[in-house]
Amino acid sequence: GGAPASTASTATSGGTSTAASTEGGTATATSDLQVDVFYYDFSDVYISSVRTAMDEQLKAMGIEPKNWDAAGSQPTQTDQVKTAITAGSDLLIVNIVETSTSDPAKDIVEAARAADIPVIFFNREVADNEVINSYEKCAFVGTNAPDAGHMQGEMIGEYLLANYDAVDLNGDGTISYVLFKGQEGNAEAEARTQYAVEDANKLLTEGGKPELAYYDSSASTKYLVDTAGKWSAQAANDYMVSLLGSYNEGNNNMVELIICNNDGMAEGAISALQNVGYNNGEGTTIIPVFGVDATDSAKALIKAGNMTGSIKQDAVGMATTINTLVKNVQDGADLMANTDQFVVDSDVDKIRVPYQMYDGTSEE
Amino acid sequence: MSNSTKELALKTKSITPKQVGNALLNNALIIIMLLVAAYVAVTQPSFLAPNSLINLLSLTAAYLPVALGIAGCIVLTGTDLSAGRAVGITACVAASLLQATDAANKMWPGIGTLPIPLVILIVVAIGAAIGAFNGFFVAKFKLHPFIVTLATQLILYTILLLYVQQGNNKGMAISGLSAEYRNFVVGNPPILSFGSIQIPNYVIYAVLLTILMWFIWNKTTFGKNMFALGANEEAARVSGVNVFATTIAVFALAGAMYGWAGFVESARIASNTANTGVNYELDAIAACVIGGVSFVGGIGKISGIVIGVIMLRLIFVALPLVGMDQNLQYAIKGGIILFACALDMRKYLVKK
Amino acid sequence: MSNSTKELALKTKSITPKQVGNALLNNALIIIMLLVAAYVAVTQPSFLAPNSLINLLSLTAAYLPVALGIAGCIVLTGTDLSAGRAVGITACVAASLLQATDAANKMWPGIGTLPIPLVILIVVAIGAAIGAFNGFFVAKFKLHPFIVTLATQLILYTILLLYVQQGNNKGMAISGLSAEYRNFVVGNPPILSFGSIQIPNYVIYAVLLTILMWFIWNKTTFGKNMFALGANEEAARVSGVNVFATTIAVFALAGAMYGWAGFVESARIASNTANTGVNYELDAIAACVIGGVSFVGGIGKISGIVIGVIMLRLIFVALPLVGMDQNLQYAIKGGIILFACALDMRKYLVKK
Amino acid sequence: MDKPALLEMRGICKEFPGVKALDNVDLTVRPGTVHALMGENGAGKSTLMKCLFGIYHRDAGTIKLDGKEVDFKSSKDALENGVAMVHQELNQALTRSVQDNLWLGRYPKVAGIMVSESIMAKETKKIFDTLEVTVNPKAIMSTLPVSQRQMVEIAKAVSYNSKIIVFDEPTSSLTETEVEHLFRIINMLRDKGCGIIYISHKMEEILRISDDVTIMRDGQWVATRPAKELTMDEIIRLMVGRELTNRFPEKTNKPGDVILDVQHIAGKYTRLKDATFQLRKGEILGIAGLDGSGRTEVLENLFGAMTREGGTITLHGKPIRNRNPKEAIKNGFALLTEERRATGIFGIRDIKENTVISSLKDYLVGGVYLNDKKMKDNTDWAIQAMHIKTPSQHTQIRSLSGGNQQKVILGRWLLTKPEILLLDEPTRGIDVGAKYEIYQLIIDLANEGKGVIMVSSEMPELLGVCDRILVMSGGQVAGEVDARTTTQEEILTLAAKYV
Ligand SMILES: Nc1ncnc2c1ncn2[C@@H]1O[C@H](COP(=O)(O)OP(=O)(O)OP(=O)(O)O)[C@@H](O)[C@H]1O
Ligand SMILES: Nc1ncnc2c1ncn2[C@@H]1O[C@H](COP(=O)(O)OP(=O)(O)OP(=O)(O)O)[C@@H](O)[C@H]1O
Ligand SMILES: [Mg+2]
Ligand SMILES: [Mg+2]
Numbered sequence A: 001g002g003a004p005a006s007t008a009s010t011a012t013s014g015g016t017s018t019a020a021s022t023e024g025g026t027a028t029a030t031s032d033l034q035v036d037v038f039y040y041d042f043s044d045v046y047i048s049s050v051r052t053a054m055d056e057q058l059k060a061m062g063i064e065p066k067n068w069d070a071a072g073s074q075p076t077q078t079d080q081v082k083t084a085i086t087a088g089s090d091l092l093i094v095n096i097v098e099t100s101t102s103d104p105a106k107d108i109v110e111a112a113r114a115a116d117i118p119v120i121f122f123n124r125e126v127a128d129n130e131v132i133n134s135y136e137k138c139a140f141v142g143t144n145a146p147d148a149g150h151m152q153g154e155m156i157g158e159y160l161l162a163n164y165d166a167v168d169l170n171g172d173g174t175i176s177y178v179l180f181k182g183q184e185g186n187a188e189a190e191a192r193t194q195y196a197v198e199d200a201n202k203l204l205t206e207g208g209k210p211e212l213a214y215y216d217s218s219a220s221t222k223y224l225v226d227t228a229g230k231w232s233a234q235a236a237n238d239y240m241v242s243l244l245g246s247y248n249e250g251n252n253n254m255v256e257l258i259i260c261n262n263d264g265m266a267e268g269a270i271s272a273l274q275n276v277g278y279n280n281g282e283g284t285t286i287i288p289v290f291g292v293d294a295t296d297s298a299k300a301l302i303k304a305g306n307m308t309g310s311i312k313q314d315a316v317g318m319a320t321t322i323n324t325l326v327k328n329v330q331d332g333a334d335l336m337a338n339t340d341q342f343v344v345d346s347d348v349d350k351i352r353v354p355y356q357m358y359d360g361t362s363e364e
Numbered sequence B, C: 001m002s003n004s005t006k007e008l009a010l011k012t013k014s015i016t017p018k019q020v021g022n023a024l025l026n027n028a029l030i031i032i033m034l035l036v037a038a039y040v041a042v043t044q045p046s047f048l049a050p051n052s053l054i055n056l057l058s059l060t061a062a063y064l065p066v067a068l069g070i071a072g073c074i075v076l077t078g079t080d081l082s083a084g085r086a087v088g089i090t091a092c093v094a095a096s097l098l099q100a101t102d103a104a105n106k107m108w109p110g111i112g113t114l115p116i117p118l119v120i121l122i123v124v125a126i127g128a129a130i131g132a133f134n135g136f137f138v139a140k141f142k143l144h145p146f147i148v149t150l151a152t153q154l155i156l157y158t159i160l161l162l163y164v165q166q167g168n169n170k171g172m173a174i175s176g177l178s179a180e181y182r183n184f185v186v187g188n189p190p191i192l193s194f195g196s197i198q199i200p201n202y203v204i205y206a207v208l209l210t211i212l213m214w215f216i217w218n219k220t221t222f223g224k225n226m227f228a229l230g231a232n233e234e235a236a237r238v239s240g241v242n243v244f245a246t247t248i249a250v251f252a253l254a255g256a257m258y259g260w261a262g263f264v265e266s267a268r269i270a271s272n273t274a275n276t277g278v279n280y281e282l283d284a285i286a287a288c289v290i291g292g293v294s295f296v297g298g299i300g301k302i303s304g305i306v307i308g309v310i311m312l313r314l315i316f317v318a319l320p321l322v323g324m325d326q327n328l329q330y331a332i333k334g335g336i337i338l339f340a341c342a343l344d345m346r347k348y349l350v351k352k
Numbered sequence D: 001m002d003k004p005a006l007l008e009m010r011g012i013c014k015e016f017p018g019v020k021a022l023d024n025v026d027l028t029v030r031p032g033t034v035h036a037l038m039g040e041n042g043a044g045k046s047t048l049m050k051c052l053f054g055i056y057h058r059d060a061g062t063i064k065l066d067g068k069e070v071d072f073k074s075s076k077d078a079l080e081n082g083v084a085m086v087h088q089e090l091n092q093a094l095t096r097s098v099q100d101n102l103w104l105g106r107y108p109k110v111a112g113i114m115v116s117e118s119i120m121a122k123e124t125k126k127i128f129d130t131l132e133v134t135v136n137p138k139a140i141m142s143t144l145p146v147s148q149r150q151m152v153e154i155a156k157a158v159s160y161n162s163k164i165i166v167f168d169e170p171t172s173s174l175t176e177t178e179v180e181h182l183f184r185i186i187n188m189l190r191d192k193g194c195g196i197i198y199i200s201h202k203m204e205e206i207l208r209i210s211d212d213v214t215i216m217r218d219g220q221w222v223a224t225r226p227a228k229e230l231t232m233d234e235i236i237r238l239m240v241g242r243e244l245t246n247r248f249p250e251k252t253n254k255p256g257d258v259i260l261d262v263q264h265i266a267g268k269y270t271r272l273k274d275a276t277f278q279l280r281k282g283e284i285l286g287i288a289g290l291d292g293s294g295r296t297e298v299l300e301n302l303f304g305a306m307t308r309e310g311g312t313i314t315l316h317g318k319p320i321r322n323r324n325p326k327e328a329i330k331n332g333f334a335l336l337t338e339e340r341r342a343t344g345i346f347g348i349r350d351i352k353e354n355t356v357i358s359s360l361k362d363y364l365v366g367g368v369y370l371n372d373k374k375m376k377d378n379t380d381w382a383i384q385a386m387h388i389k390t391p392s393q394h395t396q397i398r399s400l401s402g403g404n405q406q407k408v409i410l411g412r413w414l415l416t417k418p419e420i421l422l423l424d425e426p427t428r429g430i431d432v433g434a435k436y437e438i439y440q441l442i443i444d445l446a447n448e449g450k451g452v453i454m455v456s457s458e459m460p461e462l463l464g465v466c467d468r469i470l471v472m473s474g475g476q477v478a479g480e481v482d483a484r485t486t487t488q489e490e491i492l493t494l495a496a497k498y499v
Helices: A005-012 A016-023 A045-060 A074-086 A103-115 A129-133 A145-167 A187-206 A233-246 A263-275 A296-303 A315-331 B002-014 B017-026 B028-043 B050-075 B083-097 B116-141 B145-163 B179-185 B201-219 B221-231 B233-238 B243-269 B280-290 B302-321 B328-348 C002-014 C017-026 C028-043 C050-075 C083-097 C116-141 C145-163 C179-185 C201-219 C221-231 C233-238 C243-269 C280-290 C302-321 C328-348 D045-052 D075-080 D098-102 D117-131 D146-159 D176-191 D203-209 D232-240 D295-303 D325-330 D351-363 D372-385 D402-414 D432-447 D459-465 D488-495
Strands: A035-039 A066-069 A091-094 A119-122 A138-142 A176-181 A257-260 A309-312 A350-352 A356-359 B192-194 B197-199 C192-194 C197-199 D007-016 D019-029 D033-039 D060-065 D068-070 D083-086 D164-168 D195-199 D212-217 D220-226 D258-267 D275-280 D284-289 D308-315 D318-320 D333-336 D420-424 D451-455 D468-473 D476-482
Touching: A035 A045, A035 A074, A045 A315, A066 A074, A066 C302, A074 A091, A074 A103, A074 C050, A074 C243, A074 C302, A091 A103, A091 A315, A103 A119, A103 A129, A119 A315, A129 A138, A138 A315, A145 A187, A145 A257, A145 A309, A145 A356, A176 A187, A176 A233, A176 A263, A233 A263, A233 B050, A233 B243, A233 B302, A257 A263, A263 A296, A263 B243, A296 A309, A296 A356, B017 B028, B017 B328, B028 B302, B028 B328, B050 B083, B050 B197, B050 B201, B050 B221, B050 B243, B050 B280, B050 B302, B083 B116, B083 B145, B083 B243, B083 B280, B116 B145, B116 B179, B116 B243, B116 C328, B145 C280, B145 C328, B179 B201, B179 B243, B192 B201, B197 B201, B201 B221, B201 B243, B201 B302, B221 B233, B221 B243, B221 D098, B233 B243, B280 B302, B280 B328, B280 C145, B302 B328, B328 C116, B328 C145, C017 C028, C017 C328, C028 C302, C028 C328, C050 C083, C050 C197, C050 C201, C050 C221, C050 C243, C050 C280, C050 C302, C083 C116, C083 C145, C083 C243, C083 C280, C116 C145, C116 C179, C116 C243, C179 C201, C179 C243, C192 C201, C197 C201, C201 C221, C201 C243, C201 C302, C221 C233, C221 C243, C221 D351, C233 C243, C280 C302, C280 C328, C302 C328, D007 D045, D019 D033, D019 D045, D019 D195, D019 D212, D033 D045, D033 D176, D033 D203, D033 D232, D045 D060, D045 D164, D045 D195, D075 D083, D083 D146, D098 D117, D098 D146, D117 D146, D146 D164, D146 D176, D176 D195, D176 D203, D195 D203, D203 D232, D212 D232, D220 D232, D232 D432, D258 D295, D275 D451, D275 D468, D275 D476, D284 D295, D284 D432, D284 D459, D284 D488, D295 D325, D295 D333, D295 D420, D295 D451, D325 D333, D333 D402, D351 D372, D351 D402, D372 D402, D402 D432, D420 D432, D432 D451, D432 D459, D459 D488, D468 D488, D476 D488
Parallel strands: A035 A066, A035 A091, A091 A119, A119 A138, A138 A350, A176 A257, D019 D220, D033 D195, D033 D212, D083 D164, D164 D195, D284 D451, D284 D468, D333 D420, D420 D451
Antiparallel strands: A309 A356, B192 B197, C192 C197, D007 D019, D007 D060, D060 D068, D212 D220, D258 D275, D258 D308, D308 D318, D468 D476
């Protein structure tokens, strides 16, 4: 169906959004619950959409959240959390900056425990389960990071098996690819980088095809990384533009597949392709580009056939899930009450909002 | 005949090793650039393929406008840290005004798609206004441009964060640009192409811009006043140069260039967020100083800036080609900046 | 008696409205700071709670060392863009040398946990070496510190990117710090505490550091030489100041401060990656200029720097408390920088 | 005073924070005359001219040009309305060419926006030809010697074809021949009917060239008289407000044994080729020569501020090296530099810091800590001993007049208790009253057994103060004369020896 995006996303989140607002009864009644939400970076596109959803839903619950922008810096965020605690916060909702170690999260949990305030981590995973388990009023809401990579790999593998010859532009029997990694040392980036290729290769091998070949066989790392750690479209674009100078159809060594750790980088890469005549819709050669996030602009590109697929991180679903926990705090219930409808890890209070594959055939 | 031989001999004789050394040193950067290019070409012959060269040219063209703008600020012994955010804002504004009418999440559904010339005017004006703001504080309060533009950068970031949340956008990337816009900037097909070799339109624009800036710097009163001001503000003042207006104009011109850069980047990258443009100023400043625009003020050439930008892009393009770790690119960039500047300073150091 | 009354009358009379205005303007920042504090205290009484004040104090203490270091560079009419990366490197080094023996991914399993004083020595030495490198290029080639430290920043970033990939670390955050280390820096319990109010150890260290820097700036030959050099390098040279050594020393001292800051930040935040410290210099520079360390050179006070850092932290702490949109914090910071500098320049502007 | 006034300044007042720089000053300049403006350092001469030229805004008073009241808001205004000025401090864009400097602010244009290089070149040549200036218009300013830069500046001021031209100490960096050249130019301007305001501390020049003289003291107008009616002593009396019987104090110093022996020193990057001389205890050795003859370089080489190519320096029979100023200071040398603003003062620091900077080690307690009290006392001593006019020790030095700044720097050096004083133009830009004090100081120092080497462009000063005079020419010592028996002619002949 051609339903508008906003309704669709509410629908996909399995009706949980209504749970939060209806159970609140008089949804607009103001609450004196002081909720502080710490975002890792206001300028992040995906996080912006979560923020928009969070703000709307919390307001509907009568809560005026205080939003904090760490601008990508863990020290800033740690300072913000401690400040909020001294200012009498009742609930901390933390989109932690640092994902390659759980020490800062541990620090925050300890500070929260000392002040007896519940803390909900979201989106960027606190890898160490012990940190979450160490405090009963602590939970994590997010995806299962490797899933995005696995799904992307599956999507790529299936797409290639179905369109192998069309994709293999030079007909040498192997698909040469490039992968754009968003940030070195970031857990999600690591997982996506690894599994997207591994899983695709598994499917290809099962289907009797050779594994993917990195476009530059001599490269020591099989990815190009935004060394500034910004996952930026511009970095991907510059890489792609300069790579196309040496690897193109003229030289019979065109990159035949592009895997990106997020949609921003995918868009940058597509723009570079479009500038030299690829991926301009029907009638032009399409180099398959896969991203993650399914941002609105990526969805538009996929719809137009200029991008091949993405993995949807459901921002509204994420917000709804978090706010179920917020509601628990508001009502004085257990933090993890009313979470039966969610996917919760067995050994730790981590709620997993599922990823979904998004391609041209996806319901909208 | 014997006469001319003599003359030749004399000439040859008069070129001392020291002079040769000096000539080599003075052109060291160009020499290094050529050596690097030659090395890359040998290890990766495809580097010299037309497509590869066009690619280097395109990247240079993309980063040139900001460098051309910021160079004026450096000539005034200043700098401009707000350039990147100015590019970001103008890119986002340009994108939001030139989204296709059927773009998902069209930011301003009410306006359709504005005419391209109008949008160019708007973003160049926004850039110029930002520059004029910087220039005003520099000229009026005699503040160091470093600190003024540091402040402006912060202010612009707030504006940028707020802007991308306006209309229907809600902090998402502004994309879905109209085909005419991308066509205008990149060209599909471009204005200039030789067989399969296509030169993006923005390369042509960058060339025109460079000519324009060369003209402004060298042939106009404003340009000469700018250099005099950079060399000695008091001298310019007592000679009747309107220091206040000239300073503002230099920064405003720089801002206009950022506006243009934003306009081009927006269509070139096609994904505009609050992060667009961040740190562009650092590369631009690096390119300028590598190209001999000196922080002592009053010194600089357009040709130098172009060489500086090419040089930086060459590093970026060539390193991966020869299989060098990308992590090293920063150190190499830094090393070249230090080397270029130290070399350059030899000319200005008064030996006693 | 009538005499003293007369005198008093005379005194009262001699305070013109203009003088009052001037006094207000000269202390405008402190006044604004107090007003902001008062406003926040009224809307959010918890702001005045001991814990909240200690929090402000702790934040100030954390950001003070970098500002104290960078201020010296500004006094020399310079700046230091490499400060943030220097903090990053020293933080990572400190962390990697002080990981608990049982830390997962222990970077250097061979070394166990080094003694804390040794590590302090190492990171302070690394910081000082980075600073000395900057100072060397500034002093030797008369390059502008802006450009030298821009280059150094890039070089350090490469080193940082490479360092976090060494040993067993593979680009991950360096964590699992030994308990003694965190205890030493933060204190558990801290050296100083009043009932439930605990003052982290690094606050004490910051106070000691401030006293040390005050002493260096005001009571030593080096300090006097630094100010003379900042005011007029040529004059300093003929007055017998060793310009070369003094410049290097100022930058090295700054570097040593970054080293200390890295040591503290590493334990305070426990997240040490290639991103650690990034942009610390911008806040530090902002704090310095807000506190009256002027880019014209040769001017600055330790007390001003402390006020500048408190001021920035106050904005940072207080704004969200009174429910201000976080997007605005950047613009407010920028506005205060501009305002403070414009106000400050009144003093140095030659009246016409 | 028959013709109507060309310029009439009435009741000009100007106050700087803490200083009343101008208090109700009048100045009337007739067309076709040279009007000298005289006064001690800090009397307000430059300030008055800056008020005229639109650099400062006066607090009160009126200015009439050609009978019409004017109020210039900027230098541009002034230049466009027929007032040009040669500034006391050289202000030039050193990285630009001579002709770019000459036409700065009024570039000839074609098509409204383009600067015409050809018109510029043609006009420059015309101006240089009429003024007989021989400078390459395409040369970059920084490559020219100071005197040529000054001539460019003068040519520039003249080229505006202004009615009023102000010369604020134009000769302070000119040689005798160039001074003559300047006087020819001034006479030409006078004949054209211009009004010229001429500021200088050199009495001989004033009496030679001026028609009228206005004298100021402490920001106030004191007198305006025709130059013919004035004598040098009369001017001095009006300037300092008291009787000054002698321009030079009595010479009481007695040269003793040789303390310093300099053999064949030469500069590595500079033009000093060879200087050999000796200095005795208690002696004042003058160095004369034309501009560019290398006098400054002798001092700076000796002091280690320039790199030496060769030669030896022997102090008390022991060879010393003086590789840098610091080492020289340790060896008991002190150098008062030529360019006060560029290499002398720390403008934004206060008097105290400016005074103690070279003798910091004397205040060290225990090797680390500086004794504040002692620094204050020494600064007080300097202020009193040098008669420095300042509100307090904590005044920024840049707000003092040039002469007072010079005294602070002299105080700085005396506090290092030097054995050998190198003075480069110690009285440049200093008024007669202060000059006398400085001469006295120099002689007193010699009496105390110090050796003094003094470079000066003012011949009478060298003759009046020194014991011996070394004459430099083309980077070498051209000869040595006895100050008591020599004549100006003899010195000039020697100075031209290697030109
Ligand atoms: N910008 C300024 N700020 C404060 N005081 C000033 C300023 N300029 C000049 N003055 C003061 O005004 C007075 C007059 O100075 P001015 O420079 O006019 O003296 P002058 O007669 O030209 O002396 P000189 O012969 O030394 O050049 C001095 O006391 C000086 O300190
Ligand atoms: N670093 C340099 N490079 C080239 N020329 C120089 C350099 N330094 C000085 N000169 C030139 O050498 C000559 C001698 O200069 P110096 O300053 O010693 O002259 P001086 O006799 O002291 O004159 P003054 O009376 O102005 O002090 C001048 O023409 C000067 O321009
Ligand atoms: Mg293939
Ligand atoms: Mg004067």
